[in-house]
Amino acid sequence: MARKVSSIMARGTLVVALAGGALGIGRGALAAQVPTGLAEIRTHCAECHREVSPGHFDRISEERKTPEGWAMTIFRMRQVHGVQLTPQAEAAIIQYLSDVQGLAPAEVRAGRYALERRPNVPDLKLPDNLNVMCGRCHSVARIVLQRRTPAEWLKLINFHVGEWPYLEYQDGSRDIAWWRIASKQLPAKLGRLFPLRSAAWRAWQHRPHASLAGQWIVHGETPGHGAYYGTALIRRTAADRYGAHYQLRYADGARFDGASDAIVYTGFQWRGTGTLGGQSVHEVYFASADGARIRGRWFLIKHAEIGGNWAAARATGRAEVMAVIPSALRAGTTQRVVVVGRALVGRVNLGPGTQTTVAAHKPYGLILKVSVAAQATPGYRTVRIGGVSTHDLLAVYQHVDRLQVQPAFAIARLGGGTLAAVDAQFQAIGYTEVAGANGKTTAVRLGAMPVTWSVVPFDAAAAQRGDARFAGTLGQDGLFVPSGGGPDPRREFSDNNTGDLFVVATHKSGRGSVVGKARLVVTVQRWINPPIY
């Protein structure tokens, strides 16, 4: 019986379907057979999308996309055109199209931030007028994660106007000859920038997919919680399908274990669903071409804005220091330090002003006890372990001189109705100023600092509206949770609980307080919330 992890596209999150080995479209092993995904396309799609030659369908074969992109296409076919697919058929089609009409790693790179659902990332800039023509409604990632022929781009533009004619009337289009530009100029332009045929795809398409099975060393950071580290065991369960178990801890020792089931699309795009630290998560990771590293972001299924960076490397291989946790040590303290890395043997030296003893050897690296002299010179330290060294993973400091609240500009969205609120997670990155040899000071990054959090109105208008009171609450972990949506009779005009705020972080040390701030706009719900918005 098919083992279904999930097969829905809800709340803007692609949730992949695992349907057991029978539905696999293993490369090579089933070469003589018709791939399941291709068979499903013939069954469900070819009635409208003519198969003009074996495996080549009108429209479908003129595009290349990410798995999320293909899932969105299927979603639209279901919503608009009434296509009925079983979860298994849908999964097989997504897998097949992602493999035969996917994107090469180089083609995904620029738009990865959207697939990873990274919040508050400034959008990309496209040449000419494309940001106005396309980016006015979409993230630019949505465009750069597609490849089409010029004729197919033109069909997409026709579809847009046919489906949403009001787009020609909106601010940003009604003042230009939108249709003439869109139909006469854009297809060729987009076809040049994002062509169906590319050398990168040709090369990648014929490259064998590396197996990702094995033992891995993992490290990452969850904004609001800090750095974590540990190991992963990844097993291959079927062609391009994996099961993973994670043994992780935060720097304070709290366990952050988990497990997931994943499909790897196009040979490098890991899409997993599982748990981390007891919470349900999706994983959007990307494997390196040689299968030696996996990087990406995991996020909560119900709150994609909450998640963490993820970096994994094979547990065996050349000696390497991957991370030092914590990444900054205050002078005059003795601390437990985790050096995450591989094959770390030999003498440990964390540089001037430090005394180090190795407390334990672990599968993910070393646990050290490090004392920093009270008069230690602030600055980056070179970490030397045996024959390997790194130069920018550890710093020593006397004082925090500056705080930078990240993100510097954030958007949170009210919750309400069927939509969860979109929270905003802040962290305060500390810096210490170090005098350089040339007399100039250099900012040394210390990492996330313990701070107290508060909000204040952004300006007089926000103060007058009472935004700080109505828009939501900021916890002492830096997590802003917006209020409910809809008209609020307590506010002037029964206004929504929107707000324009400064988020203020205050770090106290022996030399007084250091303050950093960021702008937070709390706005209305995003009702249309696809995997790639």
Add this chain to the structure above:
Amino acid sequence: MSAKLLVPAIFAGLLAGCSAFGTHPAGHDFIVTAAKPGQLFVVDPRKMKVVSDFAIPGAHDSVSTIVTSPDGTIAYVLVNRARSIAGINLRTGKQVFRANLSAPGERVQCMAFDVTPDGKTLIVYEYRTHLGIDSYTVETPQFALFSTAAGAYAMPERTFPAPRRIQAVLARKDGRSFYALWPDVYEFDLRTGQLLGKRGLLHWGRADHSSADLSINSPASEPTGVFVAPLYSTLTGSGLPTGGVSATSLMTLNLHTGKLAYHDISRTAPPIFATILSPNHRWAFGVFDALFKIDARHWRIVKQVPVPHSFYMVDISSNGKEVYLGGNMCDIAVYDTSSLRQRGDIRLPGCGDQALVTPRIIERR
């Protein structure tokens, strides 16, 4: 026309450049509005109550522009994601006209429409898309003219090509032509479809002003027959900061005479969604988060008051004493035009969202 009304009428007529600007039958005003999922209401502002509540067939949770017949007996309502126009008898609630604009293989959406002064013809501006087996093809927009007597299966009597991005269709009061707005002010012959004239609107050619921005939300021009809409631009020139300042203007298009005029009312950009001119042409009123009273002789904002919530549309009583705020949420707010004090608030049964519905005023004896 009573003597009381005659003096301001003449004065206003001179202001508007027309010899006469309509009469005010001795009836009472009623407000016609609609709300999701597909309700049509007749509201008596004297009694502050809803007197009729009709279901619009096949609205599919989508109602927007309302155009009322000149005799006030029928409301033509854009429904069904702008793909149908339903004509509803305002006494009986019966659907007496229905134009389903699309056909197999072709999706047609109405982006603007109006009725001719004789009430016999609907002028419908249509966006059209050919629906192929696996692709769409955008077609040239067109004006489609429907007989209002066509009944439940109305088909256009004639069509002719139209520019893109038309925001409003406004029938000229002489019944011979109609105006189509944006990005220019076009005038078309009603009978032949011939383009009679074109005046710049986006590129209005005003010294020191940038090109204009206009988003027409309400086509209402009653009771004056003068269409008024807010325009936004950037004003540059000596004494102004580098980059200029925001400027708000009103455009007036007299549907009796065709006179087009621009009036600068503010060197800021207060958000105004819709505007209406008072019967005596002395004042204009605009609305969004506030209700604005604008001196239509000296063209400046003389007063503004906050409103309980955002309203998208404004209309005015035939005697000019009250404005009615609608669109968005489920109430009609009644304001005194002299003091801008709120006189009342009329809740619509079911509390469906009026969204971009354009309330209209009819008179009943």
